[in-house]
Structures are given as C-alpha cells and as structure tokens.
Amino acid sequence: MDSLLILPIALPLATAATLLLCLRWPRVQRVLGVAGPAALTVIAIILFVVVWRDGVQMTSAGNWPPPFSIVFVADVLSAVMVLLTSLMGLAVAVYSVTTIDERRVAFGHFPLLNILLMGLCGAFLTGDLFNLYVWFEVMLMASFVLLALGGEQRQLEGATKYVLLNLFSSTVLLVAIGALYATTGTLNMADLSLVLRESDQDVTTVIAVLFIVAFGIKAAVFPVYFWLPASYHTPPPAVSAIFAGLLTKVGAYGFLRLFTLLFVGEVDYTHNLILVIAGLTMVSGVLGALSQFELRRLLSFQVIAAIGFILMGLGLFTPLAIAGSVFYMVQDSVLKTNLFLISGFTEHVTGSDRLAGFGGMYRRFGLLAFLFFIPALSLAGIPPLPGFFAKLTLVQAGIREEQYLIVGVALVVSTLTLLSMAQIGLAFWQPGRLSNDGTSGEPILPLTPVRQWGMLGPIAALSVATLVMGFAAEPVFAVSERAADELMNPTAYIEAVLGRAP
Numbered sequence: 001m002d003s004l005l006i007l008p009i010a011l012p013l014a015t016a017a018t019l020l021l022c023l024r025w026p027r028v029q030r031v032l033g034v035a036g037p038a039a040l041t042v043i044a045i046i047l048f049v050v051v052w053r054d055g056v057q058m059t060s061a062g063n064w065p066p067p068f069s070i071v072f073v074a075d076v077l078s079a080v081m082v083l084l085t086s087l088m089g090l091a092v093a094v095y096s097v098t099t100i101d102e103r104r105v106a107f108g109h110f111p112l113l114n115i116l117l118m119g120l121c122g123a124f125l126t127g128d129l130f131n132l133y134v135w136f137e138v139m140l141m142a143s144f145v146l147l148a149l150g151g152e153q154r155q156l157e158g159a160t161k162y163v164l165l166n167l168f169s170s171t172v173l174l175v176a177i178g179a180l181y182a183t184t185g186t187l188n189m190a191d192l193s194l195v196l197r198e199s200d201q202d203v204t205t206v207i208a209v210l211f212i213v214a215f216g217i218k219a220a221v222f223p224v225y226f227w228l229p230a231s232y233h234t235p236p237p238a239v240s241a242i243f244a245g246l247l248t249k250v251g252a253y254g255f256l257r258l259f260t261l262l263f264v265g266e267v268d269y270t271h272n273l274i275l276v277i278a279g280l281t282m283v284s285g286v287l288g289a290l291s292q293f294e295l296r297r298l299l300s301f302q303v304i305a306a307i308g309f310i311l312m313g314l315g316l317f318t319p320l321a322i323a324g325s326v327f328y329m330v331q332d333s334v335l336k337t338n339l340f341l342i343s344g345f346t347e348h349v350t351g352s353d354r355l356a357g358f359g360g361m362y363r364r365f366g367l368l369a370f371l372f373f374i375p376a377l378s379l380a381g382i383p384p385l386p387g388f389f390a391k392l393t394l395v396q397a398g399i400r401e402e403q404y405l406i407v408g409v410a411l412v413v414s415t416l417t418l419l420s421m422a423q424i425g426l427a428f429w430q431p432g433r434l435s436n437d438g439t440s441g442e443p444i445l446p447l448t449p450v451r452q453w454g455m456l457g458p459i460a461a462l463s464v465a466t467l468v469m470g471f472a473a474e475p476v477f478a479v480s481e482r483a484a485d486e487l488m489n490p491t492a493y494i495e496a497v498l499g500r501a502p
Contacts, residue, residue: 005059005072007043008082012118019111026105030097033110037090044086051079056496066497067188073127075493076483081124088245088337089117091458095341096238098454104149116142123250127497129177129187140166146239158234165227169217176210190497193261201265208263208270219251222280225304233296237344244303245337252310260487275315279406282308282413289420294353295343306332316397322484324393331386331469335375338462342372345455355427362428369428374463380418386469
C-alpha cells in the first residue's frame with residue numbers, strides 16, 4: 001500500500017517528464033496528455049476504495065520513523081480530493097486536445113498541466129506542514145507558466161497579479177510555519193496536534209491568524225480576493241477551468257485540515273473569525289458576479305462566493321457543518337470546472353466572452369444551453385441538484401447553532417446567485433442570430449465537428465456527474481459525513497501516522 005500513496009504524485013511527474021521529451025510531436029503530446037490523467041484517475045479510484053474500506057493510510061519516506069520522516073497520509077478527505085483532481089484533470093485534458101493551439105502545445109501545455117496535478121495531489125496527501133508549503137510552490141510555478149503561456153498582454157497582466165499576491169501568501173505561510181516550528185519543534189501535522197494541546201494558546205492563536213492570512217489569500221477570501229477575477233479570465237478556458245475547479249480549493253482544504261487538526265484550542269476566536277470572513281466572502285463574490293458582463297469574469301466572482309460557503313461550515317465547527325463544507329467543495333469543484341469549460345465553448349464559437357454576443361446560441365447549440373443550466377441551477381441551489389443539498393446541510397447546521405445571521409447571508413447570496421445565473425441564461429436566449437458557421441464574431445478556432453464534440457464531451461460528462469450527485473445525494477453525503485467525522489475526531493489520523501493513540 002505504500003506505493004499507492006506515492007503513485008498520485010509519481011505518475012503525473014513521470015507523465016510530465018515523458019511529455020517534455022516529446023515536445024516536437026504534437027499528436028504524441030495530446031495522446032499522452034490524456035493518458036496520464038486517465039491513469040491517475042484509476043489510481044485515485046483504487047486509493048479511495050482502499051481508504052474507505054481499510055481506514056487512514058500512511059507511508060513514510062526513507063524508512064525514518066514519524067515525526068522525523070516525510071509522511072504521506074490519506075484519509076477520506078484526502079482521497080476524495082485526489083479523486084476530484086484526477087477527474088477534473090482528465091476532463092480538462094480531453095478538452096485541451098481540441099482547444100489548445102499548436103503554439104501552446106509546443107511550449108508545454110500538457111507537461112505543465114501534469115505538474116500542476118502532481119502539486120495538487122502532493123498538497124492533499126502530505127502529512128507535513130513544510131512539505132505542504134513545497135507543494136504550494138510547485139503549484140504556483142506550474143500555474144504561473146500556464147497563465148502566461150501564449151504571451152498575450154492580458155495574460156501577462158493577470159499572471160503578474162496572480163504571482164505577486166501568491167508569493168506574498170507563500171511568504172506569510174513560510175513565516176507561520178517557521179513560528180510554529182520554533183514553538184513546537186515539529187512540523188508533522190499529527191505530532192503537532194498533540195504538542196499544541198500543551199502549548200501556550202495565546203501564541204498558538206497568533207500563529208493561527210497567520211495561517212488564516214496565508215490560506216485566505218490562496219483561497220481568495222475577503223478582503224484579499226481581488227487577484228482572482230483579475231487573472232482567471234486571462235488564460236485559455238481549459239486553464240481557467242482547472243484553476244477554478246481545484247486551485248482555490250487547495251486553500252480551502254488547508255483551512256479544513258489545519259483548523260480541525262491543529263488550531264482547535266481557541267475556537268471561539270479563530271472559528272468565529274473564519275465565520276465572519278465566510279459571510280463577507282459570500283457577499284463580495286456574488287455582488288461582484290452581478291456587476292459583470294463578461295462570462296469568465298462573472299464566474300470568477302462565483303468562485304470566490306463558493307469559498308465563503310465552504311468556510312461557513314468550518315466556522316460553525318460542528319460535524320454536520322463540516323460535512324456540508326466537504327459536500328459543497330466536492331460538488332462545486334465539478335460545477336466550476338464545467339462552467340468554465342462551457343464559457344470556453346461560447347468563446348470559441350462567438351469569438352467573444354461578453355454576454356452581449358451570445359444572442360441566438362440556444363437555437364444553434366441547444367444541447368449546450370441545456371448542459372449549461374444543470375451546473376448553473378446547481379450553483380444557485382435549486383433541487384434536486386447537489387448544490388441544493390450542500391447548501392441545505394450548511395443552513396441546517398447554522399440553524400442548529402443558532403447562527404441566524406450567517407444563515408440569512410447564505411440564503412440571500414443563493415438568491416442573488418440565481419439572478420447571476422439567469423443573467424447568463426438570458427444571454428443565451430436573447431434575440432440575435434449566429435451566422436451559418438455558428439459564429440457571431442470571429443471564432444478563436446474553426447468549429448469543426450471533431451472540435452465541437454471534443455469540447456461538448458467533457459461538458460456533458462461533468463453535467464451528468466452533477467445530475468448523479470444530485471439524484472444520489474445520500475451516498476455523496478455519507479462520504480462527506482465520514483470525512484467530517486475523521487476531521488472532527490482525528491484519533492485515527494494521529495494513530496495511523498504516529499502508531500499510537502493520542
């Protein structure tokens with residue numbers, strides 16, 4: 001089982017290395033670029049099954065005993081996030097085959113995508129805080145190059161804002177890790193959970209606030225969210241999709257992991273602070289979305305609002321609330337990836353990202369309009385789609401804790417989200433007529449049948465996955481509930497890593 005925890009990291013690395021050797025052969029790039037994430041998906045499914053059946057899994061590098069060794073740990077939350085990474089990576093890779101131009105392929109789009117997947121899997125599986133920082137840096141390097149790849153002016157502007165804010169976040173994170181090590185003498189997360197119980201809580205709380213700042217920037221929470229809508233709309237839609245679906249979720253994962261395992265000594269302060277940030281993030285995201293007239297900018301603000309919902313459950317800090325956060329994070333990863341892929345289709349067809357140019361889309365591409373409404377209505381929380389059940393869980397948890405203000409904010413934001421999605425839907429249905437080749441402007445790439453179905457295939461698959469999560473909400477909630485139980489009661493995690501009960 002040791003290799004099973006290493007393979008989600010080693011496989012994308014091997015795929016990226018092989019792709020770098022084949023940069024001169026675009027067809028090989030495209031085949032291997034899809035084969036790598038497909039193989040990763042198989043490994044991720046096996047890992048999830050093993051963790052679900054046998055409990056928390058751990059492997060230690062170099063045969064050193066924890067807490068001195070580099071450890072990789074997989075509980076239900078980690079296994080779910082690795083599975084999401086592989087599935088979204090596969091969808092984006094298939095979409096990239098027909099939408100990424102030859103120039104970007106030659107400059108390494110597919111190797112960079114696999115390096116990004118490696119960084120994501122490493123962040124979700126590491127059991128060591130310093131290595132979490134290392135994996136963040138791997139993701140930062142790959143994502144920065146993907147943002148800038150192509151050299152367009154708006155890409156370079158967006159990439160500059162993105163990297164500057166994330167470098168600042170990484171600096172704060174490194175300072176927080178250094179302070180924690182100076183205080184405790186360890187960075188193994190399982191060991192830290194024991195040591196921090198006996199540490200000075202005032203010092204621990206200050207360090208916790210540093211982590212809130214660091215993860216808050218990476219997750220794009222209020223008031224440090226402005227870099228996200230300034231950058232996520234600039235690269236090709238396939239790149240935007242993987243960013244929207246997974247990159248900000250790494251910051252949310254960091255919140256869930258550290259503020260259930262480590263920083264639980266002053267919950268009244270730290271988690272109430274997170275709850276306030278959650279509400280402000282929701283409101284900022286949805287108001288930003290309502291003010292936009294470009295599809296990917298609008299969706300970028302919805303990425304921000306979603307982080308608010310995830311942090312709402314953490315701020316409430318009950319098993320039901322954490323289950324709601326996990327459920328929301330899972331379904332939102334699928335929704336956001338799909339919505340950005342849909343935005344890519346419309347942009348390829350119309351040559352524009354502005355809603356005003358979408359008139360007549362529903363007549364020429366009725367299937368796309370139908371596929372759009374599935375994730376859009378789920379995002380707004382319309383039953384029986386998974387977004388409804390995730391929000392319902394969070395609202396129920398808030399009512400049980402008598403946190404009526406955050407519940408009211410969540411309900412208002414959901415209503416406004418429906419309005420922002422209706423804004424896009426009306427753009428599809430507004431008067432207008434596309435030309436005979438299906439375009440109202442200059443298409444980015446000719447819409448051949450192969451390209452059309454190469455884009456619609458992943459979109460349809462993710463829309464079907466959304467429907468399945470809605471109609472099979474009970475099993476999805478069961479997974480979320482078990483992940484929440486492990487987070488709120490980390491005994492199994494600690495015992496798996498340290499070999500002893502806390």
